[in-house]
Structure formats: structure tokens, C-alpha cells
Amino acid sequence: MVNRLRLRLLRSSPHSYAAELRNNQIPKTRERMLIIALGFLTSLLLFVLLVASPSLEWKLTSSFYDSHMGLLDKAANAASPVIIDIDEQSLRRYGQWPWPRNLITELLQKINRQNPAAVGIDALFSEPDRTSPVAVQHQLLNQFGAHLSLEGVPEDQRDYDQLLGRTLASGPFVLSYFFDFENTIGKDCLPPSVNIAMLAKASQKNPNQALYQPSGLRCSIHPLSESARAMGFINGRPDNDGIYRRVPLVIRHNERIYPNLALQTLSTALAVEQLVLESTDDGFILKLQDRKIPLDQSGNLLLRFPGPKQAYQHIAASDVLSGNVDPAIIENRIVFLGISAIGLNDYRPTPQDPLFTGVDFHATIVDNILHGDFLWYPNAARITELASIILIGTLFSILMAWSGPLAIILFTVLSMAGLLAISNNLFTQSGIVLSPYPAILTISSIVIATAIFKYWREQHRTHEIVQQVLLSQEATIEGFGAMAEYRDPETGGHIKRTQNYVKTLALALKNHPRFRTALDDITIDLMHKTAPLHDIGKIGIPDEILLKAGRLTKDEFGIMKQHTQLGADVIEIISAKVGQTEFLRIAKEIILCHQEKWDGSGYPKQLAREQIPVSARLMAVADVYDALISRRVYKAPYSHKTAVRMIVAEKDKHFDPDVVDAFLDVQDQFMEIALRFLDSEEQREMLLRDDDSAAV
Numbered sequence: 001m002v003n004r005l006r007l008r009l010l011r012s013s014p015h016s017y018a019a020e021l022r023n024n025q026i027p028k029t030r031e032r033m034l035i036i037a038l039g040f041l042t043s044l045l046l047f048v049l050l051v052a053s054p055s056l057e058w059k060l061t062s063s064f065y066d067s068h069m070g071l072l073d074k075a076a077n078a079a080s081p082v083i084i085d086i087d088e089q090s091l092r093r094y095g096q097w098p099w100p101r102n103l104i105t106e107l108l109q110k111i112n113r114q115n116p117a118a119v120g121i122d123a124l125f126s127e128p129d130r131t132s133p134v135a136v137q138h139q140l141l142n143q144f145g146a147h148l149s150l151e152g153v154p155e156d157q158r159d160y161d162q163l164l165g166r167t168l169a170s171g172p173f174v175l176s177y178f179f180d181f182e183n184t185i186g187k188d189c190l191p192p193s194v195n196i197a198m199l200a201k202a203s204q205k206n207p208n209q210a211l212y213q214p215s216g217l218r219c220s221i222h223p224l225s226e227s228a229r230a231m232g233f234i235n236g237r238p239d240n241d242g243i244y245r246r247v248p249l250v251i252r253h254n255e256r257i258y259p260n261l262a263l264q265t266l267s268t269a270l271a272v273e274q275l276v277l278e279s280t281d282d283g284f285i286l287k288l289q290d291r292k293i294p295l296d297q298s299g300n301l302l303l304r305f306p307g308p309k310q311a312y313q314h315i316a317a318s319d320v321l322s323g324n325v326d327p328a329i330i331e332n333r334i335v336f337l338g339i340s341a342i343g344l345n346d347y348r349p350t351p352q353d354p355l356f357t358g359v360d361f362h363a364t365i366v367d368n369i370l371h372g373d374f375l376w377y378p379n380a381a382r383i384t385e386l387a388s389i390i391l392i393g394t395l396f397s398i399l400m401a402w403s404g405p406l407a408i409i410l411f412t413v414l415s416m417a418g419l420l421a422i423s424n425n426l427f428t429q430s431g432i433v434l435s436p437y438p439a440i441l442t443i444s445s446i447v448i449a450t451a452i453f454k455y456w457r458e459q460h461r462t463h464e465i466v467q468q469v470l471l472s473q474e475a476t477i478e479g480f481g482a483m484a485e486y487r488d489p490e491t492g493g494h495i496k497r498t499q500n501y502v503k504t505l506a507l508a509l510k511n512h513p514r515f516r517t518a519l520d521d522i523t524i525d526l527m528h529k530t531a532p533l534h535d536i537g538k539i540g541i542p543d544e545i546l547l548k549a550g551r552l553t554k555d556e557f558g559i560m561k562q563h564t565q566l567g568a569d570v571i572e573i574i575s576a577k578v579g580q581t582e583f584l585r586i587a588k589e590i591i592l593c594h595q596e597k598w599d600g601s602g603y604p605k606q607l608a609r610e611q612i613p614v615s616a617r618l619m620a621v622a623d624v625y626d627a628l629i630s631r632r633v634y635k636a637p638y639s640h641k642t643a644v645r646m647i648v649a650e651k652d653k654h655f656d657p658d659v660v661d662a663f664l665d666v667q668d669q670f671m672e673i674a675l676r677f678l679d680s681e682e683q684r685e686m687l688l689r690d691d692d693s694a695a696v
Contacts, residue, residue, distance in 0.1 A: 032401035039397020039446040046442055047389045055240060057385065057438065061377065062245060064423065064435035065302075066351035071428050072304055072373075079370050081334040081363040083314045084111060088341050090318040097344060100131040101160035103321075105167045110320050111337070112171035114330040120174045120265035122234060122338035122346075122359045125164075125220040132160040165227035174265045175228035179214035179235050179251055189219035191231035194267040196250060196257040196286075200279040207279035211252040211299045232264030236348060236361060237300075244348045246300035247361060249286060249293065250277060262336075262365035263288075269334050282378040293369060294376040302375045302433065303361075304368050305352045312363045314340070336362045377433040388419075388439040396443050400450045412447055416440050494626050495532045496677040501622035502615075503528040504669050508662040509618075515658075518614045523586070527615050530587040534594050534619055537567025561603045567591035589613035594620050597654045609656075617656045621647065621663050624654070629674055629687055637682065639689035640671050 050057040084107070086097065094103060111119055128135060137148045150158055157163065168175060177191055200207045217233070219225040233251060238244045250257050257277060259267065267275065267288065276287040277295075286293040295301055306312065317337075319325050338359020339346050350356040368374060392415070399411055419436035426432040506524040509515040538546055541563050545556045552560060571588040575581075593607060593616030600608030628643035638646070644667055651660040663670070671687060678684055 035401040035450050036394075036397045038449055039400060040394055042445050042449050043389050043393025043397070043442050046393070046438070046445065047386060050386060050389070050438060057382070058239070059241070060437040060441065061382075061385065061433060061435040062239060062241075062243070064427075064437050065245060065375075065433050066243070068424060068427055069305055069351045071424065079333075080312055080367045081336055082116075082330055083312050083359055083363055084317055084320055084335055084337045085314045085359070086317045086337075086339045086341060087314070089316045090321075091341050093318045094321070097339065097341065101125070101129040101164045102132075102157065105160070105164045107317055107321055107337070108164075108167050108171070108173065110323070111330065111335060112167075112173075114325070114327040115332060116172065116330050116335040117332050118172040118174060118265045118269035118334050120176075120232065120261050120334070120336045120362055122176055122261060122336060122362060124176050124178060124218065124234075125161075125224050126218060128221055129160040129164075133158045135159075159223075161221060161223040165223040168224060169227040169229065172268050173228060173230075174261060174268055175220055175224060175231045176234045176261050177217055177219040177225070177231050179212070179233050179253065180216040180218055181212075181214045183216050185216035186219055187216070189217055189225055191217070191219065191225070191233075191258060192228065193230055193232060193259050193264050194272060195274045196259065197274060197276050198257065198279070199276050207284075208252050208257065208277070210283075210297045211250060211257070212248055213252050217253065230264050230268050232259050232261030234261050234358065234362075236358070238348070242349060244303075244350050244356070244361070246296070246302050247365060248299050249295055249301045249365070250284075250299040252299075260362075260365070262362040263369075265334060265336070265362070266366050266369060282376070282380075288369065291369060291372060294374055294378075296377065301365065301368070302377060303350075303364055304373055304375050304431070305350050305356070305364060306360075312360060312367070334366055336366075338362070373431060375427075375431045375433055381432060381434045385435055385438045388436075389442045392439045393442045393446060396446050397450075400446060405451070408447060408451060412443060415443055493677045493679045494630060497626050497673055498534065498619070498622045499528060499531040500673045500677075501625065501670055502531045502618050504666050504673065505618045505621060505659065505662055508666045509659065512658060512662070515614060522582070523615075526583055526586045527590070527618065530583060530590055530615075531619060531622070533567065533571075533587050534590045534623065535563065535567070536570060536591060537563035537565065540566040561595070564592050564595055564604050586615050589615045590619045592616070594623055596620070598656050599653050602654075612656075617659050621655055621659055624650075625663075625670060626674070630679060630683065637686040640667070640674070640687045641690060 050060075086099075091097060108119070108121075130136075130139070133148075133150050133153050137150060140146045140148050156166075167173075177186075177189065180186070198208050212235075214235075219231070220228075225231065233248075235251065236244055236247050239246070247260070249260055249263050251260075252258075259275070263275075263286075266272075270289065272288060278285045278287060282294070283296040284294075284299060286295055293301065313329070315325055315329065336359045338357060340357045340359070346358045347355045348358060348361065396411075396415070400408060403411060416436070419439050423434050423436040426434050503524060506519050506527055510519045510524065541560060545552065545559055548556065568588050568591050571584055571591060575584050575588075578584075590613075592604070593613055596602035596605065596607045596612045596616060597620075598609060598612070598617075600606050625643050625647060628638045628646060629640060631637045644664070647655065647663060648660060651657050674687055675684060
């Protein structure tokens with residue numbers, strides 16, 4: 001749409017370039033060729049620079065990712081993980097970290113009693129617990145030769161590590177470990193984890209070689225790592241600027257592929273025993289049941305982060321230990337146990353939060369996978385970014401050669417806005433990271449390089465700027481009206497048809513004594529433009545109600561009826577910012593009142609007769625007629641003849657009788673409009689039927 005609008009703007013420019021060429025052809029031709037050459041060389045230089053320096057290109061891409069992360073709606077819900085947090089409150093109550101492992105055991109046991117789906121433990125226990133009774137006994141004996149009797153200490157309470165190990169074996173706990181990329185250590189540690197099978201094309205040789213391959217690994221001590229049912233690594237790698245945007249979901253070690261803590265915890269919760277890692281041109285697709293997780297060529301997942309305020313529910317570990325947590329909060333949910341206390345340095349900066357805890361990382365990964373709202377940066381995006389430098393650079397160079405200072409500013413703003421709009425839409429709707437910044441940098445460089453060169457020759461073009469602004473305003477109105485089409489694709493033709501029905505009815509009633517003062521040419525034009533907005537409030541109606549196949553329940557219909565007020569509220573918000581206009585007034589009338597009925601039985605205000613605005617009365621007939629002739633998830637289409645009969649039956653009840661009379665006069669035009677904007681061949685067949693039947 002953005003490209004089409006831009007093309008319309010260019011085509012509608014009133015400026016005559018041919019006349020300018022005739023006035024001073026030779027010097028202008030030479031100047032324009034120089035500008036085009038300068039712009040092309042600038043584009044080529046940027047292209048070579050970014051191709052030669054992938055890190056610089058990623059810097060531009062990641063800058064877009066960072067600045068637009070806030071556009072994503074990433075709030076936690078009942079399916080999101082819960083975090084048991086060893087926070088400042090917990091340390092004040094139970095002492096400094098590390099805690100004795102009998103206390104960790106008690107914490108895990110209390111979590112397990114609340115039936116979590118799985119518990120990921122973001123902590124490494126690499127040393128024995130020196131507070132265990134047996135450890136204290138050995139220390140006294142070795143240091144002082146003194147023997148401490150453990151008489152009276154229960155047998156199962158003498159070694160806290162063994163105690164914790166038994167607890168780990170008794171529940172859906174997933175222990176952490178850490179891959180070491182420098183030292184060959186941990187050969188005797190074999191982390192139990194879900195099996196990950198590699199699937200590659202016949203033409204691909206060893207695609208898993210691109211995965212991170214560490215030298216060794218650091219595990220918890222044997223009594224714990226040998227007892228754990230499953231384990232996952234907790235490695236994370238920031239980008240060169242120190243910001244964490246990606247996290248490895250899988251790592252290859254000793255010819256086997258291992259999952260990270262979040263992936264293993266989710267696999268444990270879902271009782272998944274095998275995953276498939278499929279090699280693609282863009283990297284990998286990790287298949288977990290019916291979920292397909294896009295990874296880059298190193299096995300990283302690009303994360304969709306929550307905002308600066310915690311998106312996931314945090315529960316203080318001290319509250320769990322003291323029994324102050326409702327079991328329903330944890331039951332059947334994925335839980336992560338981690339540390340957020342200041343001073344323990346488990347913070348990693350993200351685009352959204354400079355103090356994002358490690359345990360929140362694991363929750364974010366699981367939440368991304370559960371909701372399937374992945375972000376990814378495919379090879380096609382990188383190719384598009386690089387190609388846009390040459391393509392847009394060349395086109396913009398030509399544009400610069402034929403434009404004045406004000407036009408340059410306008411074209412620059414429109415181009416950048418268009419690029420941002422396309423990238424924003426891909427980012428928010430499809431999760432594709434396609435940065436407009438390389439192209440914007442190209443445009444900016446060309447503008448700077450050419451503006452000084454040609455500034456003295458250019459003149460102001462006020463008329464052209466005004467025309468461009470008017471076209472932009474019109475395009476904005478059309479785009480706002482098209483929002484309903486994106487929300488419910490079933491109603492795309494409905495919008496165009498009802499818009500033309502309303503105009504047809506208004507023209508038919510223009511000279512009617514009751515409507516003569518209300519329906520002048522300007523008002524009719526505004527009704528035609530605002531009619532597409534009549535159902536804009538349905539954007540706020542849940543899919544399970546809006547798209548329900550069948551009759552709505554009373555409660556569901558009550559929610560559906562809110563769409564008129566929701567749409568009117570949108571117009572009120574706009575009016576508060578830009579002031580009241582005739583466009584907004586008529587838009588609000590249609591949106592709020594098109595479901596009112598002539599006899600007062602409609603909604604939302606139960607208006608009756610002349611209380612209902614004229615625009616809404618026309619919209620009511622147009623809306624109902626089109627609903628009757630269209631297939632919906634809850635009904636089959638009716639023929640034109642049947643629709644006319646049903647509308648006439650509602651005369652003086654649902655509809656203004658004079659509007660129905662006008663409808664009868666122009667019913668053939670209604671059919672012509674319907675045939676012009678058909679949804680399907682089935683609709684054509686039903687419209688033309690000469691009986692009262694409906695489609696099956």
C-alpha cells in the first residue's frame with residue numbers, strides 16, 4: 001500500500017519538468033547527470049562498506065530492533081512462566097547467598113508440592129555445601145583433630161548435597177550447567193536432556209558445524225548432576241555492543257546437540273522426548289511438537305523481550321518458604337528459580353532493560369515459544385537491506401536531480417516514513433526484522449551530498465508541497481478505514497459495498513423534503529468517506545466472538561454490541577487531539593448509531609425515530625442489506641430478492657420508512673454495486689437467484 005501511495009503522489013505532481021528542460025536544457029542536463037553519478041557512487045560506497053563489514057550492517061539492523069521493541073505488545077498471561085525470585089527480601093530473611101542446601105531443598109520441595117509443570121533452576125552448585133553436618137564434622141576433624149558427633153541428627157539430614165540430590169530426582173526439576181569455550185573440563189559430566197535429531201538436506205554437509213562448539217562444561221557436583229532428571233545450559237552471548245538480543249537455544253558438544261535451560265524446561269513440562277533441528281538456508285528450524293522455532297546459523301533465537309517493567313510474575317522465595325503463596329499460581333505452570341538480588345551480578349542488559357535478570361531470560365524464551373510470536377532475521381532480509389541501498393540510492397539520485405529544496409525535504413520524509421512503515425508492519429505483524437536504516441542512511445547521504453551542490457539553483461514549490469500534503473491526508477483516511485479489513489478479512493468487500501450503498505441512498509434522498517437540509521453535497525461526500533469506519537470498533541472484539549461460527553450467547557452478544565462504543569471512543573480520542581470536524585462528527589454518528597433501530601429497540605443508546613442521525617439510518621440499511629447477501633461464519637448468503645423482502649419487512653420497525661422507500665427505488669443500483677465488489681462466485685449466483693432460498 002505504501003508503494004502504491006508513493007506512486008500516486010509522484011504521478012499527481014503538478015510540476016512540469018519538460019518546461020524546465022526547455023528553459024535551460026544543456027546546463028541542467030549536465031547538472032542532473034552529475035547529481036545522479038554522485039548519488040550512485042555514494043550508494044555503491046555504502047553497499048561495499050556494509051558487505052565488507054557484516055558487524056556494521058548488524059549494528060544498523062540491531063538499532064532498528066532496539067528502537068522498535070517497545071512497539072510489541074508483550075504482556076504476561078496465565079500461560080507465561082512464573083519466577084521464584086531469590087531477591088533482597090529473601091536474603092534479608094534467610095541470610096546471604098549461597099544458602100545452605102537444606103534450605104534450597106526445602107524451597108524446591110514446597111514448590112513441587114504445588115504441582116508445577118516443570119521447574120528450571122538457574123543456579124550452578126559447583127562446590128559441596130560446607131554447612132552440611134558431615135562437612136562440618138570433616139572440617140573440625142581435619143583442622144583441629146576434634147570429632148563432632150552427629151548423634152541425634154537424622155540420617156537423611158546429615159549431607160545436604162545428598163538431600164538436595166534426592167529432591168531433584170523426585171520432581172520435574174531441570175538443573176543448570178555452563179559450557180566452557182576455553183577449557184577442556186567436565187568430561188565426566190553427561191547432562192541428561194531431550195534428544196535433538198539433526199535433519200539436513202542431502203546437499204548440505206555437516207550443517208551442525210556452524211553451531212557453537214565449546215571445549216568443556218561446568219556442571220553441579222556429582223550428587224546433584226547425577227540425580228537431576230534433566231539439565232540445560234545457561235550460556236548467553238551479547239552482541240559486540242554488550243547488549244543481549246539473541247540467545248543460543250542449542251549447542252553442539254561431542255557430536256551431540258544439547259538444549260539450553262529454557263528449552264529443556266519447556267520440553268520437560270510438555271513431556272517431549274525428542275526435538276528435530278532442521279537445517280535451512282536461513283539457519284535452522286527447531287521443531288518442538290507442532291511449534292517451529294526459527295534459529296540463526298549459530299543456533300541463536302532472536303528474542304522478543306518484555307518492557308522495562310517486569311512482564312512475568314515474580315514471587316519472592318521467602319514467600320514460598322513461609323507458605324504465603326496461593327498454590328493455584330504455580331500449579332501446572334512452568335517455574336524458574338533464579339536470583340535478582342543486587343550485588344550478585346545476574347543482570348544482562350537488553351534493548352528494553354539495562355537490568356534484565358538471567359532468570360527473566362529463560363522465562364522470555366519459554367514465553368516466546370509458547371506464544372509462537374518469534375522474531376527472526378532471515379537471509380532474505382539481509383539481501384533486501386543491501387539491495388535497497390543500490391535500488392533506492394539510484395532512484396533517489398534521479399529524484400534529487402529533478403527536485404528543489406522543499407521537494408527534497410518532502411520526498412525524504414515520505415520515503416523514510418514509507419520505509420519505516422513497511423519495516424514496522426513486518427516487525428509487529430510478522431516478526432521479521434527488516435531494518436530500513438541502510439536505505440535511510442543511503443537517502444540521508446545522498447541528500448547531504450547533493451543538497452549543497454544544487455541548492456542555489458532551486459526555487460520554492462509551494463503548490464507541489466500542498467498537493468503532496470493533501471494526497472497524504474487522503475491516503476491516511478483511506479488507510480484508517482482499511483483497518484477493519486486487516487482485522488476481519490471476511491469483510492473486505494463489505495467495506496467497499498456499504499460505502500457505495502450509503503452514497504447511493506444519500507443521492508436518492510437528497511431532494512426528499514425530510515432530508516433536503518441534511519444531505520448536501522459535502523455531507524454526502526463525507527458520509528461516503530466515513531462509511532468504511534462503521535465497524536472499526538470490532539478491532540476491539542475478541543476473535544472467539546467476532547469470528548464465531550454460530551449464534552452468539554447472550555453474554556457474547558453483549559460483548560459484540562460494545563463495538564459501536566469502542567469505535568466512537570476512537571473518534572473521541574482523535575477529536576480531543578485535532579479538534580471537532582465534520583468528518584469526525586459524521587464518522588462518530590455512523591459508528592455509534594448504525595445499530596440503532598427506528599422503533600428504539602437497537603443499541604447502544606436505544607434511540608428512536610428522528611433521534612437517530614440521518615447518516616446512521618442510511619448506514620443501517622446498507623449494513624443489513626450487505627450482511628444478508630454475504631456469507632458469514634454464522635450464515636449463508638441470501639438472494640437479492642430475499643434481502644429486499646426482509647428489509648421491507650423491517651420498515652417502520654428497524655428502518656426509517658422513507659429510507660426503505662428510497663432503497664426500493666435504487667435496489668437495482670444496490671445489486672450493481674454488489675456485483676462490482678463481489679466476495680465470491682457463490683455470492684454472484686445467490687444475488688441473481690429469483691427465489692427466496694439461501695445458500696447452503
